[in-house]
Amino acid sequence: MDMDDLPVVEFGFPGPLRDTLVAAILSGAKTATSALLLGYEHANEALPEVGQRSAVVDSRGRRVAAIELTEVRVVRLADVDLEHALAEGEGDESVAQWRAGHESFWHSAQVRAELDDPDFTVDDDTLVVTKRFRLLQLDPPVLDE
Numbered sequence: 001m002d003m004d005d006l007p008v009v010e011f012g013f014p015g016p017l018r019d020t021l022v023a024a025i026l027s028g029a030k031t032a033t034s035a036l037l038l039g040y041e042h043a044n045e046a047l048p049e050v051g052q053r054s055a056v057v058d059s060r061g062r063r064v065a066a067i068e069l070t071e072v073r074v075v076r077l078a079d080v081d082l083e084h085a086l087a088e089g090e091g092d093e094s095v096a097q098w099r100a101g102h103e104s105f106w107h108s109a110q111v112r113a114e115l116d117d118p119d120f121t122v123d124d125d126t127l128v129v130t131k132r133f134r135l136l137q138l139d140p141p142v143l144d145e
Contacts, residue, residue, distance in 0.1 A: 001053070001137060003063045009054035013110050018059045021090070025056055026065055028135060030089030036106060037074055037127035042115050047129060048072055053136065064138070071132040078124035087132060 011021040011033060024030035040047055048069055055063040077099070085098035092098040103122055105111060112120045 001066060003055040003066050003137065006053050006055040006063075006066055008057050008063070009067065010057055012105070014059040014061075017105070022056060022058050022064060024089040025067070025135065026138060030087075031134065032084055032087035032089070032130065032132045034080065034084070034088070034102065034128050034130045036111075036115075036122070037129050038115060039111075040129065047074070048131060065135060066137040067133040068136050069131055069133050071130075073130045074127055075130055076124060077122055077126040077128050080128060080130065084130050084132075 010018070011025070012018040021030060021033075037047075050069050050072055052069045054067055054069075056065040056067055058064050080095060080098065082095050085092050085095050088098065090098070090101065092101060106122050107120070112118050
């Protein structure tokens with residue numbers, strides 16, 4: 001499998017959050033993620049499908065790993081369970097912690113700008129796309145020059 005042939009998947013926005021999320025993927029701690037269904041609709045993108053393979057990029061846009069989706073579900077925000085929250089590998093110990101962190105991200109200026117809605121907020125009925133994945137391949141690390 002050549003990672004250069006795979007579509008790119010981005011976790012968060014470039015910077016410290018993405019670096020943390022990518023490190024968790026590379027370590028095997030992160031095996032799940034979630035996104036707003038509205039984000040897919042706004043970008044006119046199809047939902048991902050089980051079996052889809054993607055190249056994970058770091059904050060510098062380098063392809064550092066390949067993942068394969070093993071589960072895709074659309075659930076209400078209020079229905080995200082502890083198993084999913086823990087599988088996101090971000091250190092949350094409860095659904096409430098997971099939700100607080102994700103609400104902070106989804107209410108950020110960057111997400112609101114991406115959605116073209118400066119007042120966007122989530123609630124219990126907001127639809128979330130939860131995805132589980134497995135790590136397929138790590139690219140050899142690129143040394144900074």
